[in-house]
Amino acid sequence: GAGVSQSPSNKVTEKGKDVELRCDPISGHTALYWYRQSLGQGLEFLIYFQGNSAPDKSGLPSDRFSAERTGGSVSTLTIQRTQQEDSAVYLCASSLQGTTGELFFGEGSRLTVL
Amino acid sequence: KNEVEQSPQNLTAQEGEFITINCSYSVGISALHWLQQHPGGGIVSLFMLSSGKKKHGRLIATINIQEKHSSLHITASHPRDSAVYICAVRSKSGGSNYKLTFGKGTLLTVNP
Numbered sequence: 001g002a003g004v005s006q007s008p009s010n011k012v013t014e015k016g017k018d019v020e021l022r023c024d025p026i027s028g029h030t031a032l033y034w035y036r037q038s039l040g041q042g043l044e045f046l047i048y049f050q051g052n053s054a055p056d057k058s059g060l061p062s063d064r065f066s067a068e069r070t071g072g073s074v075s076t077l078t079i080q081r082t083q084q085e086d087s088a089v090y091l092c093a094s095s096l097q098g099t100t101g102e103l104f105f106g107e108g109s110r111l112t113v114l
Numbered sequence: 115k116n117e118v119e120q121s122p123q124n125l126t127a128q129e130g131e132f133i134t135i136n137c138s139y140s141v142g143i144s145a146l147h148w149l150q151q152h153p154g155g156g157i158v159s160l161f162m163l164s165s166g167k168k169k170h171g172r173l174i175a176t177i178n179i180q181e182k183h184s185s186l187h188i189t190a191s192h193p194r195d196s197a198v199y200i201c202a203v204r205s206k207s208g209g210s211n212y213k214l215t216f217g218k219g220t221l222l223t224v225n226p
Contacts, residue, residue, distance in 0.1 A: 041218070102159050105157035105159070
């Protein structure tokens with residue numbers, strides 16, 4: 001597609017359930033980022049994928065969070081056993097090249113954990 | 115202390131006014147980004163700069179590397195400029211220079 005696509009745009013779930021958030025980056029972009037934006041907070045880095053290199057997972061807040069990127073394209077962020085503090089907007093961004101490229105953001109997935 | 119500080123946090127202006135949003139950072143950087151986020155909307159990249167000045171329409175971004183400071187200016191502001199403006203810096207350190215550190219944003223409201 002023309003831009004970064006994320007789904008679902010909104011997700012309401014119950015505490016303890018697992019959720020999957022999907023990001024489809026711009027075709028040809030080798031770098032993909034996941035960020036989290038909590039209410040009133042700045043963007044928080046979660047994970048970075050660059051081509052076939054091992055991802056930088058240093059921003060993942062706990063082992064309940066994981067992400068994968070299949071075939072160097074689509075990425076899925078999985079949150080297991082969701083907690084109320086996981087409620088936030090999860091943003092995906094991609095760029096042509098990770099260290100120098102302009103970032104293109106998706107519209108985000110708003111997660112609400114009841 | 116956050117590595118990236120923006121000021122002001124909130125800004126209200128009348129249509130037509132000249133707007134300045136400031137960003138100061140404390141680390142060596144390879145690039146600085148200005149981003150725009152409309153309420154309930156996604157984030158759009160406005161500028162990426164590493165020196166000097168860039169201009170797109172009514173928007174101007176400047177950076178002073180020595181002073182570790184950048185400004186975003188909006189000339190002839192319009193209500194549609196109302197949004198959160200976010201400054202983000204890309205670290206210069208070789209191992210993690212893909213990472214961005216974000217400011218907390220400046221909420222701009224332009225009244226008609």
